[in-house]
Amino acid sequence: MKIGELAKRSGLTAYTIRYYEQIGLLPAPDKDASGQRDYDASILTWIEFLGRLKATGMPIREMLRYAALREKGSATDAERRTLLEAHRRKVRDHVADLQANLLVLDAKISGYADAEKRIETQHDPVKRKPLRARRPRTL
């Protein structure tokens, strides 16, 4: 498969694929007679995994370390596992942090909701502003 198709199938752009190859995140594929990259479908699995590392906030430098270990073969399995476990810990911590902040956000939003309610019922309870009628303004 050529780079354009891999781009479509992987969700990366051709630019990004070449960039990843350049930095060593993707293995250099075989080239055809006219020098064009010819990818094996199996690369998609690796790209998908990289996507998960990225989605969980792993910086490229660390993915690179993982990629380098992977290229050295199964002798590095233990080290790779350690790396992933460390990453997992960070992700879990991050999730916990996000959840804590969500609670504060909930409280803040409730505060706005309460204030709104007070205003609605304060002077003119009959003529309520319908909650669904509001639209955000263009900024």
Next chain:
Amino acid sequence: MKIGELAKRSGLTAYTIRYYEQIGLLPAPDKDASGQRDYDASILTWIEFLGRLKATGMPIREMLRYAALREKGSATDAERRTLLEAHRRKVRDHVADLQANLLVLDAKISGYADAEKRIETQHDPVKRKPLRARRPRTL
């Protein structure tokens, strides 16, 4: 309080505080006779809230929209609430995504653990096709 103390108390650097003021994220404080910023302690509450927005991945541009609404007073409460609700939805989605990826990560780590076990118990290890050597660009 001067900028140095605010930096210590808020956890931001003085550079960042000036930068935030410059872009409109922090209100311009009063200046003393010699032109130095004189902060009210109440700014800490705002900085802390900004920190939560940042920690939950809100880009500065959006914080700026919130800050602008805040400066306009309580007439913008409904809009601010809408903004925060939209953000909360994004954060929740992101957390769900992270958790899904954590499950995959768990599976991957278990895979390494299993492989390790197989080797330890002297069963045939998975034979991998060696990956080709390549020259990564230094990052």
Next chain:
DNA sequence: CCTTGACTTAGAGTGCGCTCGAACACCTAG
């Protein structure tokens, strides 16, 4: 008085992760 250290400004530099421009090569359809 003089030094030290915290402050001021405008603007330049950094690190990350892409993203694109330029100029050229190659294949396929009309």
Next chain:
DNA sequence: CTAGGTGTTCGAGCGCACTCTAAGTCAAGG
């Protein structure tokens, strides 16, 4: 034969969020 589309390389540029430099001001302590 030629135009269009896809590919190639190298290096520059971009958007974000800071981070720091340079050159200067100012107040307090020794």
